[in-house]
Amino acid sequence: MTRPLHFGICTDQNMPWDKTVERWRLFEELGYDSAWNCDHIIQPSRPTGPYFEAWTQLAGLAAMTKRIRIGVLVTSNTFRHPVILAREAVTVDHISNGRLEVGIGAGWYEPEHRMFGIPFPETKELVSRFKEAVEIVDLLLRQDTTTYEGRYYQLHDATSRPLPVQKPRPPFTLGAFGPRMLKLSARYADTWNAFGTTQEIKERNELLDEFCHELGREPNSLQRSLYYWVPKADADPWRSLQAFHDVVGPYMEAGMNQFIFDQPRDEQIGMLEKVMAEAIPELRKKGAPDRRPLTGVRVNREQWHQPKDYA
Numbered sequence: 001m002t003r004p005l006h007f008g009i010c011t012d013q014n015m016p017w018d019k020t021v022e023r024w025r026l027f028e029e030l031g032y033d034s035a036w037n038c039d040h041i042i043q044p045s046r047p048t049g050p051y052f053e054a055w056t057q058l059a060g061l062a063a064m065t066k067r068i069r070i071g072v073l074v075t076s077n078t079f080r081h082p083v084i085l086a087r088e089a090v091t092v093d094h095i096s097n098g099r100l101e102v103g104i105g106a107g108w109y110e111p112e113h114r115m116f117g118i119p120f121p122e123t124k125e126l127v128s129r130f131k132e133a134v135e136i137v138d139l140l141l142r143q144d145t146t147t148y149e150g151r152y153y154q155l156h157d158a159t160s161r162p163l164p165v166q167k168p169r170p171p172f173t174l175g176a177f178g179p180r181m182l183k184l185s186a187r188y189a190d191t192w193n194a195f196g197t198t199q200e201i202k203e204r205n206e207l208l209d210e211f212c213h214e215l216g217r218e219p220n221s222l223q224r225s226l227y228y229w230v231p232k233a234d235a236d237p238w239r240s241l242q243a244f245h246d247v248v249g250p251y252m253e254a255g256m257n258q259f260i261f262d263q264p265r266d267e268q269i270g271m272l273e274k275v276m277a278e279a280i281p282e283l284r285k286k287g288a289p290d291r292r293p294l295t296g297v298r299v300n301r302e303q304w305h306q307p308k309d310y311a
Contacts, residue, residue: 002287003220005252007280008034008260009272010073010227012043013052020057021064023263028068030276034101035061036073036260041112055088062096070096073227073260074103074175074193078118078126082133082153086140090164098165103193104137105175106130127180128152134174134188141169173225179207186211191223191258198254201226205255209291219291225258226251238264238271244279257288 009027011020027035039054054072062070070092075085085104093100106126107113113120121129132150139146140160148155164170171190176182185192186208194204205224212219228247230236237247238261248259264271 001290003223003257003290005280005284005286005288006033006223006258007276008032008036008069008258009263010036010038010260011263013037013040013054013057014043014046014049017052017060021061024061024065024068026272028065030273031280032068032272032276033258034069034071034260035065036071036101036103037061039072039074039076039079039103039105040109041079041116044109044111047111055085055092059088059092059095062092062099065096065099067099069099069101071101071103071173074105074173076105076107076109077130077133078107078113078120082136083140083155083158085133086137086160089137089141089170090160090162093164093166093170094162098170100164100166100170101173101191102137102141102170103173103175104130104134106181123178127178127184130181131184134172134184138169138172138188175227177204182207183211186215186217186222189222191225193225193227193258193260195227195229198250201251201256202254205291222291223258224256224291225260226256228259228261230262237261238268238275240271241274241279244271244275245283248279248283252283252288255289255291 009032011023024035037054037057040051043049043051054075058070058072089100089102107120110120129152132153136148136153136155139148140158141164144160144163146155146158146160172188173191173193174185174189175193176185177194182204192208194201208222209219212222228237235243235247237244251259
């Protein structure tokens with residue numbers, strides 16, 4: 001048995017609006033499954049350059065596309081109250097006519113928090129806030145009225161009108177690295193997203209399988225999504241068809257069935273069509289291996305790759 005493969009493209013908000021629309025329409029026209037932007041106030045790799053805000057840009061792109069799934073990879077919980085995120089998600093789900101994937105993460109790039117005076121708690125609190133935020137957004141996207149008593153967030157008969165187009169709610173893509181975050185992903189996510197080496201991804205997938213087993217969840221019901229951050233990666237998948245296969249194959253074996261790549265450089269843009277025509281159909285036909293529940297997984301967390309400045 002195999003799982004379906006999906007392929008998406010991620011763009012930073014550093015391009016002019018017209019060019020961004022042109023690119024997203026190209027991704028859609030070529031047949032990519034999803035398109036994503038990023039949630040930063042400044043671009044981590046080019047902190048002095050221009051950068052648009054993620055969710056307002058996504059709303060505009062929702063109106064300029066028709067079929068492709070869209071999302072923010074992933075929303076930093078430190079930037080918004082979860083009620084605001086839920087309302088943004090409902091709005092974009094309606095503009096897109098039900099094409100939204102809700103990406104949520106705890107937040108990681110400390111320098112932009114320091115630059116703009118946004119609190120950046122220690123890791124334990126970041127994860128605890130993330131847990132409450134995910135629970136709140138989940139409730140607000142499912143039901144008309146919500147009361148929630150958490151340590152960090154409280155809601156009292158909070159209404160959610162209208163509800164999203166997608167039922168019971170738009171799918172959640174949760175970014176997670178450590179065990180607490182992975183366990184939350186096993187409970188709440190439709191898709192888990194991360195990046196790292198194939199060995200790190202394999203270990204995290206095995207731990208997710210174990211958490212699914214503990215929760216009584218079928219491991220194959222949790223989609224596994226790789227963000228392949230090209231500037232920080234060892235290999236460029238857009239260099240050639242073989243390079244694309246060389247990147248995707250090992251990560252499929254490590255347990256991933258969804259792949260989100262940074263868009264190619266301008267001089268490589270023709271590879272988008274070539275890869276879609278000559279590589280992706282073969283990969284989709286093959287599919288990704290099924291997940292099987294495992295027990296007794298032991299993971300060496302000291303070897304896990306974390307983004308620079310992650311607390």
